[in-house]
Amino acid sequence: MSDLKRVLSEAVEAAFAELGLPPELGRVTASDRPDLADFQSNGALAAAKRVGKNPRELAAAVAERLAGDPRLAAVEIAGPGFINLKLTDAALSARAQQIAADPRLGAETVAEPRRVLVDYGGPNVAKPMHVGHLRASIIGEAIKRIYRFRGDEVLGDAHFGDWGYQMGLLIGAVMDEKPAVAAIVEALNAGETAETPEDVGAAFDTVSLADLDRLYPKAAAKGKTDTDYRDRARKITAALQDRQPGYFALWQRFRDVTQVALERDFHALGVDFDLWKGESDVEDLIDPMVAELDAKGLLVDDQGARIIRVSREGDKKQLPPLLVVSSEGSAMYGTTDLATILDRRKSFDPALIIYCVDQRQADHFEIVFRAAYLAGYAGEGSLEHVGFGTMNGTDGKPFKTREGGVLKLNDMIELTREKARERLHEAGLGENLPAEAFEDIAGKVAVAALKFADLQNFRGTSYVFDLDRFTSFEGKTGPYLLYQAVRVKSILRRAESEGVTPGPITISEPAERELTLTLDGFETALAEAYDKKAPNAVAEHAYRLSQAFSKFYAACPILQAEPAVRASRLALAATALAQLERALDVLGIAVPERM
Ligand code: ARG
Numbered sequence: 001m002s003d004l005k006r007v008l009s010e011a012v013e014a015a016f017a018e019l020g021l022p023p024e025l026g027r028v029t030a031s032d033r034p035d036l037a038d039f040q041s042n043g044a045l046a047a048a049k050r051v052g053k054n055p056r057e058l059a060a061a062v063a064e065r066l067a068g069d070p071r072l073a074a075v076e077i078a079g080p081g082f083i084n085l086k087l088t089d090a091a092l093s094a095r096a097q098q099i100a101a102d103p104r105l106g107a108e109t110v111a112e113p114r115r116v117l118v119d120y121g122g123p124n125v126a127k128p129m130h131v132g133h134l135r136a137s138i139i140g141e142a143i144k145r146i147y148r149f150r151g152d153e154v155l156g157d158a159h160f161g162d163w164g165y166q167m168g169l170l171i172g173a174v175m176d177e178k179p180a181v182a183a184i185v186e187a188l189n190a191g192e193t194a195e196t197p198e199d200v201g202a203a204f205d206t207v208s209l210a211d212l213d214r215l216y217p218k219a220a221a222k223g224k225t226d227t228d229y230r231d232r233a234r235k236i237t238a239a240l241q242d243r244q245p246g247y248f249a250l251w252q253r254f255r256d257v258t259q260v261a262l263e264r265d266f267h268a269l270g271v272d273f274d275l276w277k278g279e280s281d282v283e284d285l286i287d288p289m290v291a292e293l294d295a296k297g298l299l300v301d302d303q304g305a306r307i308i309r310v311s312r313e314g315d316k317k318q319l320p321p322l323l324v325v326s327s328e329g330s331a332m333y334g335t336t337d338l339a340t341i342l343d344r345r346k347s348f349d350p351a352l353i354i355y356c357v358d359q360r361q362a363d364h365f366e367i368v369f370r371a372a373y374l375a376g377y378a379g380e381g382s383l384e385h386v387g388f389g390t391m392n393g394t395d396g397k398p399f400k401t402r403e404g405g406v407l408k409l410n411d412m413i414e415l416t417r418e419k420a421r422e423r424l425h426e427a428g429l430g431e432n433l434p435a436e437a438f439e440d441i442a443g444k445v446a447v448a449a450l451k452f453a454d455l456q457n458f459r460g461t462s463y464v465f466d467l468d469r470f471t472s473f474e475g476k477t478g479p480y481l482l483y484q485a486v487r488v489k490s491i492l493r494r495a496e497s498e499g500v501t502p503g504p505i506t507i508s509e510p511a512e513r514e515l516t517l518t519l520d521g522f523e524t525a526l527a528e529a530y531d532k533k534a535p536n537a538v539a540e541h542a543y544r545l546s547q548a549f550s551k552f553y554a555a556c557p558i559l560q561a562e563p564a565v566r567a568s569r570l571a572l573a574a575t576a577l578a579q580l581e582r583a584l585d586v587l588g589i590a591v592p593e594r595m
Contacts, residue, residue: 001102003523004095005030005039007071008085012041015065021047021058028085030521037076037084038517044081055081096516100505100575105582106522109151110530116152117344118144120356121271123262124161125278126170126254127210129409131399131465132358134269138454140356140589141271142535143386147354149586150530155348158262159340160256160278164221164333166216168237170254171247172229173219174207181207181250188246189239204253209261212254213408231328238330241283261410268413270447270588282339286331289339290324298374299324310370319363322371337368341377352382354533359387359460386533389413389462391454393505399465413446419471420445420479427473429483429595441592445471447480448589455539455587476543478589484546484590485584488577495559495570502574503567511548511555512569515576518548522579526586535587542583551574 002010005028012026025043032040044062048055059081066075066083071091076084099106120140123129129137144156177181180203187193188200223230240247255278266272283392290306293299299306311319323332331339355365363392365385372378390398402409407415420442424430430438454469457463473479495501507516518541525541528534558569581591 001098001106001108003106003108004087004091004520005524008039009041011066011069011071012043012062012083012085015062016043018065019058019061021051025050026062030524031084034085034517036086037074038087039085040078041085042081044083044472048081059083061268076247089507089513091461092513092516093505095520095574096505096507096575099516099519099522100502100571105118105575105579106519107149107582108523113151113153115348116147116154116352116353116354117348117350118147118156118356119159120144120156120354121158122161122267123158123258123487124166124355125258126162126167126580127258129217129265130406131263131391131409131412132406134409134412134450135454135459136356136358137266137269137271138352138451139386139388139459139535139586141187141532142451142455142538142586143354143356145586145588146526146529146535146538148581150526155274155350156272157275157277157344158266159275160262160276160280161333162251162278163241163283163331163336165233165237165330166220167240167254167316168233168235168330169219169223170212170216171236171240171250172233173215174211174250177205177211177215178206179391185246185250188249189244191245200249206248207253207257207381209257212257234326234328234330237561238326238328241330246465255392257388260464265409265413267493268443268447269409269450270590277340277343278338279333279340282343283331284335285339285342286335289342290335293324295374296375303327308371308374310367310374312370319367319370322367334364334368334371337364338375338377341368341372341383343570345377350382351585352384353378355383355385357385357387359389361385362387384533386459388459392462392464394464394466396464413450416446416450416467416471417442419467420449423471423473423479424595429473429586433594441595444590444592445479445482448584450478451587451589454537455535456543458534460588481542481546481580481584481589482591483595485547485577485580486593486595487571488549488573488580489591489593491553491558492570492574492577498559500559500566500570502571503564505571505575506564506568507554507572509556511552513571515548515552515572518545519575519579522583525583538583538586542587545576545583549573549580552576554583 008028012028013023016026017023025047026041028039030040031037044059045055056077059077060061062083063075063077066072071087072085074086078084118140121137123133144154148154175185184200184203223233236247240251252443298308300309305323306325307321307323309321322334324335326332369383375378393399426460430441449470471479473483507513525537528537556569558566584591
């Protein structure tokens with residue numbers, strides 16, 4: 001079932017072909033001047049250049065061939081040779097009807113579904129998530145859903161950072177602060193089993209997420225300046241990766257306490273992963289991989305470390321090599337990424353892996369991808385880094401709290417919820433609902449506010465964190481869209497209670513035409529979002545759809561109209577709602593039943 005743009009493109013392309021012109025030039029797009037036309041084709045201009053003819057004359061010849069098309073109410077030439085197309089009400093009615101009856105609401109699926117893995121979120125064990133992980137989670141979740149809705153088989157993986165140098169840093173810092181823990185770790189490392197599991201448990205229970213949270217930034221800072229401290233952390237990291245029992249046991253405690261908090265934060269944000277794999281999960285693959293890379297002649301010794309050189313001739317800037325094994329014998333961030341590619345190939349064999357990670361890691365991924373291609377671990381082009389800009393404060397720098405620290409994700413969600421409650425009260429919404437229902441709505445408003453504020457921008461663009469604006473029920477915001485959707489739901493409920501049922505759709509009013517054309521644009525928006533990994537195309541569509549609905553609802557009364565019109569408009573409203581909810585759903589935004 002094709003959208004109107006495709007159907008009309010085919011008609012214009014056929015006319016071009018009949019005239020001996022390159023058919024692909026006939027492609028139509030939505031009109032720049034919706035007051036004059038629904039669609040336009042600019043192809044006559046390009047065609048005229050190629051064949052050396054007058055563009056207006058070519059356009060007229062095309063128009064003549066299209067004139068008999070029963071779907072077209074008007075074909076006009078404008079300006080230097082634009083072909084303007086206006087559809088008949090009947091053609092629009094048929095399309096609206098088609099979308100209404102389609103469980104996919106007018107959206108198509110890809111011709112050849114692929115297996116795609118989306119690596120996103122990227123939280124780190126033993127460090128609470130901060131706003132930097134917010135965008136990775138929001139954008140990655142949307143991309144995963146868009147791909148899945150287009151028909152691909154998609155898995156989302158959080159790829160926990162649980163195995164690198166930061167683990168060695170933290171183990172050292174916790175042992176420095178808690179002698180009882182240190183004693184047990186050392187005993188276990190030495191192979192002593194004097195302590196009962198209860199004693200071990202009791203000591204490790206004193207290690208909380210708050211401790212890790214407090215100790216990590218200090219340890220990281222100290223590791224930057226104090227070389228002894230850094231060397232020790234590196235040694236501990238290498239020993240952990242060798243599974244020294246004491247370090248390993250403490251590390252497991254870190255993982256456990258972190259997991260609880262992570263699950264809570266992701267849940268609150270409406271983000272869910274199919275795989276909760278960590279860097280540590282590929283540990284067993286690393287030694288054989290290193291041996292294999294060595295056998296392939298890719299490893300180079302570099303001052304005790306082992307690296308893979310990835311720079312290519314013609315590179316604009318010099319890319320550093322991939323550090324595979326550090327001089328302490330540790331696997332590095334990129335090593336686990338490389339091994340994870342092998343792991344994913346074995347378990348899922350994806351045709352594409354999308355890494356939805358901060359733009360600042362672009363070089364890291366370029367280096368890993370090149371190494372993977374060199375090693376034959378992935379087909380050229382099957383690994384893609386989908387980067388994004390930062391969320392900034394009003395000072396234009398990456399967002400910080402008033403105290404200058406990073407805002408934890410959990411605190412940000414709480415802050416947004418609080419603001420959402422305030423906004424709901426201001427607007428007199430949800431007032432007479434039970435407390436639990438009100439909280440559910442506040443949660444949905446908060447998620448919609450954060451997600452839509454992010455997804456409405458192209459991901460590469462940085463934006464400013466502005467909670468007042470994000471949570472407003474007016475303007476281009478998540479809460480506005482939820483409010484619109486809920487309003488349609490209440491209209492539909494009222495219709496139902498009055499016994500009004502939807503019927504065949506007949507389009508006649510300008511606002512009905514506009515709404516139908518907007519509904520028809522869903523496919524274009526999704527295809528763009530898919531091809532460019534750009535959820536903002538769907539966000540834009542959702543916003544336009546709710547505006548078109550507003551205009552329609554203002555101009556075309558539903559329940560007061562005579563029966564056939566009423567049934568038609570009701571069906572149109574229900575379709576608009578279904579598509580809006582679907583669009584929001586692929587963005588990871590849930591709509592409440594009422595407000
Ligand atoms: N944990 C990393 C960080 O916080 C992000 C992980 C991204 N994914 C990957 N495959 N490297 O920076």
